[in-house]
Amino acid sequence: MRKSLGLLLVSVLTAAALSPAFAQEGVPDRSEIDIIVVSHGAAADPFWSVAENGVSQAAEDMGVNVEYRAPETFDMPRMAQLIDAAVAAQPDGLVVTIPDADALGDSIRAAVEAGIPVISMNSGSDVFQELGVLRHVGQTEYEAGFGAGERMAQAGVDNALCVNHETGNVALDLRCEGFTDGLGENAQVEVLSVSTDPTEIRNAVQAALTRSPDINGILALGPVSAEPTLEALRENGTAGEMPFGTFDLSPNVLEALVDGEMAFAIDQQQYLQGYLPIVMLTLYEQYGLLPANDVIMTGPGFVTPENAQQVIDLSAQGIR
Amino acid sequence: MATELRSRGDERLRRVSPIRRLLARPELGAVSGAVLVFVFFAIVAGDNGFLNFRGISSWLEVSAQLGILAIFAALLMIGGEFDLSIGSMIATAGVVMAIPTVEFGWPLSLSILLAFATAALVGFINGTIVNRTRLPSFIVTLAFLFILRGLTIGFTRLLTGRTQVRGVGDHLAGDPLGRLFHGEILGLPISVYWWLGLAIVASWVLQKTRFGNWIYAVGGDSEAARNSGVPVELVRILLFIGTATSATIFAALQVIDFGSADVSRGLLKEFEAIIAAVIGGCLLTGGYGSAIGAVFGALIFGMVLQGIFFTGINTDWFNVFLGVMLLIAVVFNNFIRRRATEASG
Numbered sequence: 001m002r003k004s005l006g007l008l009l010v011s012v013l014t015a016a017a018l019s020p021a022f023a024q025e026g027v028p029d030r031s032e033i034d035i036i037v038v039s040h041g042a043a044a045d046p047f048w049s050v051a052e053n054g055v056s057q058a059a060e061d062m063g064v065n066v067e068y069r070a071p072e073t074f075d076m077p078r079m080a081q082l083i084d085a086a087v088a089a090q091p092d093g094l095v096v097t098i099p100d101a102d103a104l105g106d107s108i109r110a111a112v113e114a115g116i117p118v119i120s121m122n123s124g125s126d127v128f129q130e131l132g133v134l135r136h137v138g139q140t141e142y143e144a145g146f147g148a149g150e151r152m153a154q155a156g157v158d159n160a161l162c163v164n165h166e167t168g169n170v171a172l173d174l175r176c177e178g179f180t181d182g183l184g185e186n187a188q189v190e191v192l193s194v195s196t197d198p199t200e201i202r203n204a205v206q207a208a209l210t211r212s213p214d215i216n217g218i219l220a221l222g223p224v225s226a227e228p229t230l231e232a233l234r235e236n237g238t239a240g241e242m243p244f245g246t247f248d249l250s251p252n253v254l255e256a257l258v259d260g261e262m263a264f265a266i267d268q269q270q271y272l273q274g275y276l277p278i279v280m281l282t283l284y285e286q287y288g289l290l291p292a293n294d295v296i297m298t299g300p301g302f303v304t305p306e307n308a309q310q311v312i313d314l315s316a317q318g319i320r
Numbered sequence: 321m322a323t324e325l326r327s328r329g330d331e332r333l334r335r336v337s338p339i340r341r342l343l344a345r346p347e348l349g350a351v352s353g354a355v356l357v358f359v360f361f362a363i364v365a366g367d368n369g370f371l372n373f374r375g376i377s378s379w380l381e382v383s384a385q386l387g388i389l390a391i392f393a394a395l396l397m398i399g400g401e402f403d404l405s406i407g408s409m410i411a412t413a414g415v416v417m418a419i420p421t422v423e424f425g426w427p428l429s430l431s432i433l434l435a436f437a438t439a440a441l442v443g444f445i446n447g448t449i450v451n452r453t454r455l456p457s458f459i460v461t462l463a464f465l466f467i468l469r470g471l472t473i474g475f476t477r478l479l480t481g482r483t484q485v486r487g488v489g490d491h492l493a494g495d496p497l498g499r500l501f502h503g504e505i506l507g508l509p510i511s512v513y514w515w516l517g518l519a520i521v522a523s524w525v526l527q528k529t530r531f532g533n534w535i536y537a538v539g540g541d542s543e544a545a546r547n548s549g550v551p552v553e554l555v556r557i558l559l560f561i562g563t564a565t566s567a568t569i570f571a572a573l574q575v576i577d578f579g580s581a582d583v584s585r586g587l588l589k590e591f592e593a594i595i596a597a598v599i600g601g602c603l604l605t606g607g608y609g610s611a612i613g614a615v616f617g618a619l620i621f622g623m624v625l626q627g628i629f630f631t632g633i634n635t636d637w638f639n640v641f642l643g644v645m646l647l648i649a650v651v652f653n654n655f656i657r658r659r660a661t662e663a664s665g
Binding site for chain 1: 372477574578629634
């Protein structure tokens with residue numbers, strides 16, 4: 001009797017260790033699950049706006065409570081504070097982006113130590129495991145940039161411009177780096193650091209093209225820089241003449257693809273980056289389920305003039 | 321009263337030669353600074369397109385858009401106040417133009433008028449709060465920097481699910497007001513003409529009208545101005561409406577040019593406008609300065625801002641370069657101004 005009681009206790013404890021919520025009160029009701037998302041992307045950024053739409057839709061579909069928080073600008077200490085605040089609120093799950101592991105590591109470890117299941121998305125594919133994060137949902141930046149470089153190399157590009165509108169963001173630097181390596185050894189890449197003002201970007205690109213007429217390919221790192229760059233090419237009358245690609249989609253980028261003014265856009269499907277972690281955390285909380293892959297890749301997918309039309313409507317709805 | 325003041329001023333100036341009179345102008349330093357910056361880039365980047373027509377049009381456009389803000393920031397600063405909300409007002413005005421046009425099918429002109437009405441309201445609220453509370457406008461408009469940006473992001477996301485509203489360009493054809501903010505005249509972007517036009521109007525108001533005298537009086541000593549019958553509160557409110565309106569003109573130029581509005585437009589423009597006004601000879605304490613000075617302040621800023629892209633200098637060093645050039649321009653500007661004041665004194 002004593003022995004069997006002990007066995008029972010052990011098995012209950014083991015079950016509790018494997019999935020705590022499960023053992024205590026059976027399957028928790030979804031409406032009682034609270035998840036907090038802390039990303040580095042300001043709500044004002046069109047890219048993050050789509051990711052946030054994915055988060056909201058998943059919250060609605062799963063029937064769980066989700067709060068989305070992000071600093072107003074790219075600010076790592078501020079983001080660490082937001083994670084600390086999230087940990088203090090003791091949610092049932094936490095989703096974070098990890099653009100800077102040094103700045104955010106302690107806060108994320110604290111969440112893991114507090115027993116909160118954490119999933120990272122968008123950035124952090126290289127560091128999430130060391131921090132105790134369960135899974136990562138996103139694209140690897142260097143490889144995506146490398147792919148863009150390879151594509152342009154095939155089109156004969158050997159002197160390219162990489163337009164960076166967010167200097168200091170490691171992920172964007174990695175894209176330019178991958179791009180440079182993907183183009184091959186003999187190619188030249190000039191990184192143009194610009195502000196986010198559209199007139200300034202357009203005129204800066206025009207100036208760079210006037211100064212260096214040998215440039216025969218352009219990569220923008222997001223719609224913020226891609227759209228004014230497109231305007232610059234249109235005004236020069238050279239839109240569609242040289243390979244011009246960008247990271248991430250916007251309705252204007254898609255239209256330019258359909259019109260053949262751009263060669264490709266690298267889609268990392270950030271809607272999925274927002275959506276999937278909520279689904280995963282909900283199922284983990286309820287049933288202890290998790291995908292077997294450590295990194296769930298959402299990109300890079302290349303949108304080209306051939307397949308752009310089909311994503312245009314979705315983009316207008318804030319899904320692509 | 322205006323004629324009185326003016327004739328007294330004329331009397332004082334009659335004793336000095338026209339050259340000295342020119343040297344005593346507050347904008348002389350900024351003009352010299354602009355010449356210095358221009359010569360620098362002409363030498364360093366002249367061959368790379370800084371001096372050809374496209375190049376000139378490129379940096380003139382950036383200067384012009386900033387200049388439109390700087391002229392009104394200068395007027396307000398002469399009147400003794402600041403407006404930190406104009407950067408956010410640019411985003412607000414942009415989406416107020418774009419959302420009714422694209423989402424609700426309004427004619428573009430009507431949306432533009434709504435944006436200007438919104439600007440007038442924001443300016444009125446800013447001015448009224450400053451008048452009623454006597455708090456520094458720095459603080460009041462700083463609050464509106466956040467409030468306007470937040471409202472813009474919130475409403476745009478609520479109504480469209482995105483942060484960028486596009487498709488304004490499709491509504492431009494045949495639109496009477498839209499045409500005022502679009503295109504080129506004689507190869508130069510229309511913003512350059514707005515810039516010059518507003519500079520002429522602002523200078524005329526400052527130099528030749530009673531209202532101009534009021535602005536200097538309010539900025540110099542508002543109590544004294546009130547005692548001599550200047551409607552101080554009204555002047556302030558009109559000046560705040562002016563800065564918000566300039567942000568709306570800026571927004572219209574960009575929204576119609578690029579066909580889209582974006583909730584993050586105009587970041588840091590409030591500081592750039594104030595910097596341009598100060599380079600142009602406005603005092604941070606009010607009561608002194610000119611609109612032409614702000615024009616040249618914006619020209620210096622715009623040339624430096626765009627010039628680096630013609631030089632081929634690695635743009636990682638951009639901010640260092642920008643800071644150093646501005647410092648040199650301002651030090652030189654100050655030096656000339658001091659010489660000029662001595663010459664005329």
